Amino acid sequence: MSESAPKPSSSVKLVLLGEAAVGKSSLVLRFVNNDFQENKEPTIGAAFLTQKCNLPSRTIKFEIWDTAGQERFASLAPMYYRNAQAALVVYDLTKPTSLVKAKHWVAELQRQASPGIVIALVGNKLDLTSDSKTADSDEEGADGEDDSGDARKVSTEEAKAYAEEESLLFFETSAKTGHNVSEVFTAIANAIPETSLKSARGAGASNTAAGRASEEQRVNLGNARESGSKDNCAC
Amino acid sequence: MFSNFTNIVQKAQQFIDPTQGLNLSNSDRNPSKASLFQNQFRIPSTQNPLHEINAELTIPPSNQTSGDKDHDRGWHYAGKLHLSEGYMCFSTTPSSFAQSASVSTSSAFTGQTHGGGPSGNGFTWPLCAIRRVERLNSQNFQFALAFTTWNGLLYEDTKDTKAKQDGREQRIIIHLAGTRQSCERFCDGLKKGLRAGVGSVGKLRKVVAEDYSEYLLRTEDRKGISPPDAGLGMIFRYPGDPKKLRDRAKMRLWAEYLRDNGRNVTLIRQPTFHKLIRVGLPNRLRGEIWELTSGSIFLRLENPTQYEETLAKFEGQDSLAIDEIEKDLNRSLPEYPGFQSEEGINRLRRVLVAYSWTNTDVGYCQAMNIVVAALLIYMSEAQAFFLLSALCDRLVPGYYSTTMYGTLLDQKVFEGLVEKTMPILWDHLVKSDVQLSVVSLPWFLSLYINSMPLVFAFRVLDVFFVEGPKVLFQVGLAILRINGEELLDATDDGTFISVLKSYFSRLEESAHPKSENPKLRAVTRFQELMVVAFKEFAGITHNSITELRLKHKDAVLNNIENFAKRTAIRNLGPDSKLLSTEELGALYDRFYNILYERQQRDMMLQQDKIRKAKQSRARASEIFSGGQDEVEKGRVGLGPSTSHMDYDAFREFLASTSKWAISDSPGSSRRDTMSESDRPTRYQSARRPTESISPWGSGPEPAEHEFLQRLFKKWDVDGNGQLTLQNVVTGLARIKGRRDIMGTITYFFELYDDDNDGKVDREGILRLSEALLFLSRRGLEGSLSPSASTLALNGDAGVVRESQGSLPPGASANERFLGSVSAFIRRCFEYADPDHPNNQASEKFQTENDAEDNSNAFAIGDDEDEDEEDGGEEDLLGFGSPSGSPSKAQKPPTLATEDTQDSQRSVSKAKSEAANAALDPAHPLHMTLPTFRMVVLADELLEQFFESSFPTSFHIVDGVPSTASPSAGGLTTFSSLGFGSRPPVPISPAAGGAGRGLRGVMDGIITDGMRVATEVRRRMDEAQKELEKNALPGQKPDEDEEDDEDIGIAVGVRRGPGGASGDSDSRSVKSSDLDLLSGADAEAGAVKEQEANLADKDPHGGKPLPHRPATTNEPGVVEFEG
Ligand SMILES: Nc1nc2c(ncn2[C@@H]2O[C@H](COP(=O)(O)OP(=O)(O)OP(=O)(O)O)[C@@H](O)[C@H]2O)c(=O)[nH]1
């Protein structure tokens, strides 16, 4: 945690959504405690954690709402994504159904969450795929060969194409190895529009009062993606 | 956002209970006496309070060390003795379930319980546990009964003397206090129950054998037996330090208590019992006491082998729930060694899977894994299985359901209680926007098991199973109260959560570490928590929680329903994009509303039946209405108990959107023509009409027609006899969404192409025509061009004139449509292809290639000026005759009409012959899609029918227009117009007029051989009977054209069992026709703009649809190609 002069600090409410057992809590645990547990208990309702992320220009304090993944908990989700400025929609890249669910969440967020919400699509459990050893970039997730212990069932191209279509940030991660985890959060921190950053808490509150459904206000994240991985979280 | 569905639900609820305009179900506001009784004593829902009487319970003295000793006469408790079919219960809590008892008396046990739980001191004995009852001759009381139980004797050789000698026999005395009559009545009931209970002693033996108390209190001669399964703790140790927990001392106390007061099912609750529970149960008895206080042992007694049987029955089967369970097996109390082992994981899997099969509404919900894992530490699999049932059904209903409405509701209730009891803290939470439920929801959902260290969570559970759900609230409030000051300093969720986390981690520590008083210093934070929870919040009762639940229920359900609707609609897939959001929303509401209403009706009818059955077998004074608990079943927010629409529901659904789907003769019949085997479940439900409740509820009774069956089958893409919302949306999107005539025509064709070979056979053609009549009998909707009459009819002036005698001037498009259908049939047969190409090859009409050559013969459409105006037609016809040459443009081979009598006649003749030959049964024929298209497009009315009338006849958003009469009035059928109302007359080929039209059709059919003729005759006969029944003297059918052969009616709406009765046909033809006319005019006027719009969008035509000159006043006639 390097620290120079006092930088502007602001808090960002971030919510994690995705099918059960895709590794939402594990991603948070990796991000917050740099730890991994093989048998993480399912999240009941939601969990709340915080973590700071130091960007060159400012400090972002993430208030992370980790939700339960089972379908029937979905109706609780609005309670947690209320006022959220960012969302991590997670799927398990060894389970195609989890991407379907992720798409549902993206659609839900786009319609119901705060207008400017920054959404990142995250394919987790990259360590279970064969390309995980070699790959450092997300580009080479060739798919189709289901041999040699490659458990990948969702190709990088497919998910990426979808993410582009919907203007989402996109990453493939492993909570187990830590691969790409902090990058996700850094990219989100960078993508949060300056305007929606007010210092400290309550930033989101005014945001939502402004009106939920007006989708036009959604920020195009196309550029954010590029700038995403430049600054890294110093956490 | 929307309120449609909710409104409907509210209406439905009022309909259920008209006395309550509130949004509360009868069962919430006014739970039945039976369910209150079952709740107080935690006995199964099969039990009804049959008798009750004031009584005094006397427990003879033994070597007890506690209780209020009344010198040497033992212990006395005054209270009420209740008798149900299988149980005798005594309680010092004075609830009464007599019919005359007020609600507050019946729910007396829901108030403060002072630690004794709802059932207080007393006992809850299955009658099979009673071994003997003697009547004592007492001077003080008229009725004194001595009860001896099976306590401790089920494994003996039942040598009374021996048992008596070593004082193990459990014997109590109950003095009944009541009139002689009431005492006798009670005794009679008891005798009956005891006799019935004898058969269950075997079950009882099996059930108690699995209870640890039997082992604990075993006699010397049974020392060798191995102990029953008291959970994984026996293998992997129980959580916590047994020394610190003082487990041995507790065990000794319990052994003594059980020895004196009976064990498991024969236990008597005295104050010591509840005290012993509050200090924490000993490890090996914990499971048994849990199942006793929760009442799950009685579920096990009802069906001791259910657990094993369920597992065996579904072995090897897969389900969504199982997938979900598998995900969580390794994630359940992973810190407990038992769940790091195969043994523990397997037990957990079996219990969760078995339960998911027995309660498919719940299936599996995350958090159940944690709860069941905790239970399994202390009890056997079967015990955990039944305890899970008790939890889901009674203790925390709705917590784990698919919508989790119980969880959400109790969060609201909890927030309400925080606001009420700790207003300052509440204000603070609101101000700092802290989400209380983040911390409190897991408390409730996993019963504190994951929130506190296990040893403490189990002590909360000890009390919870006695006292019920209020404990969850009391403990939650106490946690907040104790941490109040620190929480007031927390201004964000993070701090709030960490305050509580650190509190839970220090529950073991002293609550008053700095106190001078060693006793006070010894009090742990957990003990403090219990004291605050049960003393300070003693006022939180079952009653107050119920009140709050009622208060918040609707808001919570509406929320869930909004969310569910939103999600469901969004996930409907690409087909849904063809419908508007408004339509999808309305469709969703309609779909679930129908399912909901149907379930309500089912339930009411069932209850009705039960009530009636009961009344006939029991005395009225003994009856308490039962089974009303689930009146709200079926509401989406409560978890979709069904999301599938069967065929009957589908009919009801259509009847709410389309007037043609409404029965013409309400109440006549619900018979379906589908065979029983097609729908195995439909009639097994006890849905029988009664005087009070219509099987179709308040809505119109749906019609039954073969068309509906075909539509259902088409929409039922999975072929399982049920439609999902997705099926319905897709089905409707295909019809309504595209607005493309070719699509609709193809759709229709496919409905009748049974084997998907691109051919519709003779029977199919007949049925298809019938469907057209069925769909149009209440009038057509959509863009009907009024000029159609001229086009269709002006050719045969003679006919027009002749027919005017029986038809009002300006017959509506609807009536003319009959003519179109008639012509349609004829043409179908004319242009059908023989099944074998070498049959009639030369004569058959080659749909595509011969169009040009034959154009003269069959289809010189219109007169010249008409032709010029209607240049657009060729576009449409292009489909029928793609090979048409440019030279044809001026005179397209319009099949629509035949304009002069001469040409008509010649065509009729020629084609009849051709058709007759084709109809020869020796030469089966079929119609292909191109033929069908051509035939449809040849007739403007038919074209319009497919273009707009049929698609617009589904009123998804507004429902059936209220102007549409649900009765048979205003039906447009052949019979209602007077055709076929004559006795059969031999066919005379020379006959003209309207009759000729019919005959033209029939010429072909008659020669079609016996099969068709028989069929046709049968239909005719039915129709004839109908007509004779309904004919009024004043109704005069056609004058001269009596040659209507009886077959003439064949193309009328099939008189299916639920079909048109023609009741109101008996009105004079004219007035009913006028109804139609005014409707048609209005439609014609309204339709124009719409038509223009459609033309723009029409993907096939490219050009705007032809606009005919409006000739509304043209005398119209129903015409059959005369
Ligand atoms: N191999 C591998 N396993 C992972 C990874 N992330 C999570 N897991 C495992 O997946 C399982 C589920 O992880 P969780 O983090 O609890 O998943 P979740 O999405 O929070 O699940 P819910 O709380 O039920 O919604 C755990 O057993 C993790 O150990 C990963 O990157 N690689």
Ligand SMILES: [Mg+2]
């Ligand atoms: Mg989780």
